[in-house]
Amino acid sequence: MELIGGLGAGIVGYVVPFLFVLTIIVFFHELGHFLVARWCGVKVDAFSIGFGKELIGRTDSKGTRWKLSAIPLGGYVKFAGDENAASVPDRAAIEAMSDEERRTSFAAKPVWQRAAVVAAGPIANFLLAIVIFAVLLSVYGRPVTEARVDGLEPGGAAQTAGFEIGDVIVAIDGQPIDSFGGVQRIVSTSAGETLAVMVERGGEKVMLSVVPRATEMTDRFGNVQRIGVLGIRRDVSAGGITTQTYSVPEAVVEGVRETWFVVDRTVDYIAKVVTGREKADQLGGTIRMAEVSGQVAREGMVALLNLAAVFSVSIGLLNLLPVPMLDGGHLAYYAIEAVRRRPLSAKAQDVGFRIGLALVLLLMVFATWNDIVHLTMRQAGAS
Structure with a gap:
């Protein structure tokens, strides 16, 4: 049992x-x-969530069959004149159509x-x-912590590059940094790359060049990931965490930035895999998606929706x-x-x-x- x-x-x-x-x-x-x-003006024959045998469905006034199918691992829209769900043209069916029907087919x-x-x-x-x-x-806003260096790993990338305790990171490769999380997001996907980091030190701006080191880290769910690290530490108790709020227009702008960040980092990773600068073992499929979804769901609906994005x-x-x-x-x-x-x-x-x-x-x-x-x-x- x-x-x-x-x-x-x-x-x-x-x-x-x-x-x-x-x-x-x-x-x-x-x-x-x-x-x-x-x-x-294309006639849509079917709108399906899932593949295979139809479980439930209904046909709307324009002839589209809306359905939920047995294998819930994708979906498709089938247009008039399509041979299959991949929109491969059914040339025989198109030839057999009347002129009026052909005008509403996708291929026409x-x-x-x-x-x-x-x-x-x-x-x-x-x-x-x-x-x-x-x-x-x-x-909900965004929890932020000042990007201040409160500790340095002896012999780490940051110490070697000349970082000092008390430095506040204000930009990386010209991109403004407003939180310690912003530093982590860029550094974690930049192992082996040279980053131009601007820090504020004693009221002055200092430019440093640092190469994050590739390190295998185990997250709180037990997943091993290979990420870039600088070897710096932020003591949250020293400054606490504040919540940054956004108006609706500001949130939309940030939403665009977040989306672009995911696009940029994903394309960058794929390019590195193709050129041999990164291993392809981080590419995951359905099993990994299910595992990560289940893990993140434990954090609550907000985390799960963020993952969905x-x-x-x-x-x-x-x-x-x-x-x-x-x-x-x-x-x-x-x-x-x-x-x-x-x-x-x-x-x-x-x-x-x-x-x-x-x-x-x-x-x-x-x-x-x-x-x-x-x-x-x-x-x-x-x-």
């Missing part, structure tokens, strides 16, 4: 928060596609409209993140990769069509979609392998 109870608690603790986060992200992604498609629309419909999904993900960040900041940005970026089967692959096809003034041949597109499917499956397998290795190492460390 104890084993069954533990299993049930695991499902509630991990799967439910994960599905909550994923459903929000998928719904708004597909809603972006749907709204722009309707605006462009001008290339700029098709591009707008496809781009709307990732854009909706970015907008969702901005809204979540803005709402949380306007309602971060995941929303990540999924938006993933979909913009120029890989056929993903939104970015469709956009690449449309860019080629716009330049050539005609689409690629059906054969070329089909080959591209097959290659894209293979790449997506390989990425999923690789991410799942990373997840399994991550879980195995955690279990080994806990035993």
Whole structure:
């Protein structure tokens, strides 16, 4: 009975928060596609949260089937003239359509409209993140601690670079710093990179050059992460923590900045993986998302919504990769069509979609392998 109870608690603790986060992200992604498609006069056959067998659904007055499907790991919008959920054209079905039906098919629309419909999904993900960040900041504010150096690790990167106790960090690489958390966010993702840090020392501005050292850290959930550290310490009891409040317009601006920060750091990490300057073991898949969702859910709804915003940005970026089967692959096809003034041949597109499917499956397998290795190492460390 104890084993069954533990299993049930695991499902509630991990799967439910994960599905909550994923459903929000998928719904708004597909809603972006749907709204722009309707605006462009495209008939939408289906709007599904999940894949596979339909569990519940209803058909609206314009013929769109809204449904919840059995496999809740994504979703799709299927347009008139599509062969499948990936918007691969069904050329036989399009040929069999009447002229009126063909005019409302996705494939018959001008290339700029098709591009707008496809781009709307990732854009909706970015907008969702901005809204979540803005709402949380306007309602709860942000806890901040002055970016003052209260301690130095002997022989650490900061001491070697000339930092002194009492220094207040005011900018990193020209970016203003208003809290110790701001320092941590930049430094943690900059291992091995040279940072230009401006500090205030005795009423004067001093410029220092420092290279954060890559260090493996274990967070409060037991996850091992490789991050950059300077070797400085902030004594919270010395200055306390204050809450920075924001008006709605200020919160929106901060929401944009938060979203851009996630975009910038994610793209930077991917670029480092591609160029061999960073390991790809930090790439996670569905298992890692579920694990992190469950862990963060213990911190409360605010933390879980913040995580949803971060995941929303990540999924938006993933979909913009120029890989056929993903939104970015469709956009690449449309860019080629716009330049050539005609689409690629059906054969070329089909080959591209097959290659894209293979790449997506390989990425999923690789991410799942990373997840399994991550879980195995955690279990080994806990035993």
